[in-house]
Amino acid sequence: MIRVESLTKVFRRPHTFSGPLGPLRTLLTRRYDERTAVDGVSFEISAGEIVGYLGPNGAGKSTTVKMLTGILTPTSGLIEVDGRVPWRDREANARAVGVVFGQRSQLWWDLPLIDSLRLVGDLYDVPAARFTGSLRRMCDLLGLDDFLQTPVRQLSLGQRMRGDLAAAMLYDPPILYLDEPTVGLDVMAKQAVREFIAETNRLGRTTVVLTTHDLADVEALCERIILIDKGRVLYDGGIDDLVTAYAPPRRLVVELADDETRTFEIAAGRPIPELIAQVAAEHPIRDLSIREPDLESVITRIYAESER
Ligand SMILES: Nc1ncnc2c1ncn2[C@@H]1O[C@H](COP(=O)(O)OP(=O)(O)O)[C@@H](O)[C@H]1O
Ligand SMILES: [Mg+2]
Structure with missing residues (x-):
């Protein structure tokens, strides 16, 4: 139904110079600021x-x-x-x-x-x-x-x-x-x-x-x-x-006796009871829960990776 291939949109605007002679320079100097808003996007939607x-x-x-x-x-x-x-x-x-x-x-x-x-x-x-x-x-x-x-x-x-x-x-x-x-x-x-x-x-x-x-x-x-x-x-x-594909690790959320909340990453493959035992040995635990990765954390991670 929809086919998009290498779609690109570049906005061009006359460059505006700042300073006292700015408006004059803007008029006389043909320079443009370019901004690529869409950069080679392809997809198909049925x-x-x-x-x-x-x-x-x-x-x-x-x-x-x-x-x-x-x-x-x-x-x-x-x-x-x-x-x-x-x-x-x-x-x-x-x-x-x-x-x-x-x-x-x-x-x-x-x-x-x-x-x-x-x-x-x-x-x-x-x-x-x-x-x-x-x-x-x-x-x-x-x-x-x-x-x-x-x-x-x-x-x-x-x-x-x-x-x-x-x-x-x-x-x-x-x-x-x-x-x-x-x-x-x-x-x-x-x-x-x-x-x-x-x-x-x-x-x-x-x-x-x-x-x-x-x-x-x-x-x-x-x-x-x-x-x-x-x-x-x-x-x-x-x-x-x-x-x-991108799932970040699950987290163990622990509520401590003094009202402090701390989270621990559950490393892939690590048995959860073992992690709990370790945390419990070091902290007085009042309550705990396991937080599954949500869509937001996955997407945040993808953006962070693309930034690097
Ligand atoms: N008419 C325009 N002239 C110049 N730059 C524009 C114009 N419209 C959008 N842009 C720029 O293009 C980029 C993408 O904008 P936009 O498509 O509105 O993003 P989104 O909808 O994802 O927030 C932004 O950097 C925005 O400033
Ligand atoms: Mg928008």
């Missing part, structure tokens, strides 16, 4: 997959999504989405994809939510009967009924995000791009968003590309992740494989 596109701030996630939607033109490389080149065939591509940017609503700020949704229906030429059915489904899935008549500017962030999700899926696109859809949401709203994504994928076999730095989103939704940093792919594969 119909019906939910893929987590992960990376720290500035990794190039949003830039990738913008190229997938056709908003940005790649500097080099190739993208094909459902047989189309997004930046060349922007309109047809737009009809095939729903997009939500968590940081920026696509809805009309001053209009009641329902009017925004109607406008989306018109823009995408959704026939009236289909629109009604689609709207009903979105209202049920996302619980929109209570605030359909509220102007978007008055919605809470969680309500607005649900409105944005409805707008993105009203015309039944086979692909959904979500760029940080849970950023800033409370636990309940995050849960609603996750359930919607899971349902959408399950019911319509919608292909979902999800960027986030909330690993709970990924754990709830994705079997596969693509991990990027500094515009490059560090890992592409299953979450389970990732944890197996």
Whole structure:
């Protein structure tokens, strides 16, 4: 469904000189600052997959999504989405994809939510009967009924995000791009968003590309992740494989009599009772537990390794 090959985006900005003659020098000197936001990324995503596109701030996630939607033109490389080149065939591509940017609503700020949704229906030429059915489904899935008549500017962030999700899926696109859809949401709203994504994928076999730095989103939704940093792919594969391949050691967490908590690495192959006995011989233990490596610690480790 989505094919990306050696995708690269370099942003160029006129270099600005500082100092008293700075603005003049900036005008007269043609120099550019270049920033490679996406640096030779390749991946393929099949119909019906939910893929987590992960990376720290500035990794190039949003830039990738913008190229997938056709908003940005790649500097080099190739993208094909459902047989189309997004930046060349922007309109047809737009009809095939729903997009939500968590940081920026696509809805009309001053209009009641329902009017925004109607406008989306018109823009995408959704026939009236289909629109009604689609709207009903979105209202049920996302619980929109209570605030359909509220102007978007008055919605809470969680309500607005649900409105944005409805707008993105009203015309039944086979692909959904979500760029940080849970950023800033409370636990309940995050849960609603996750359930919607899971349902959408399950019911319509919608292909979902999800960027986030909330690993709970990924754990709830994705079997596969693509991990990027500094515009490059560090890992592409299953979450389970990732944890197996990179798993940091488990840890023994010990609560001591004086309320101090200490953790000890459980070296691979070392019998745990032996470690406990050793720790107990040296410290008065009140309680202990074993902490399994979580996705976060695995990912932190991958970033640390790529840094070296
Ligand atoms: N329009 C732009 N002009 C110049 N630099 C940009 C622009 N958009 C993004 N960048 C830079 O590209 C890099 C990747 O940004 P982005 O794709 O937004 O990262 P992410 O979404 O992973 O946080 C960052 O260093 C960012 O500053
Ligand atoms: Mg971003």
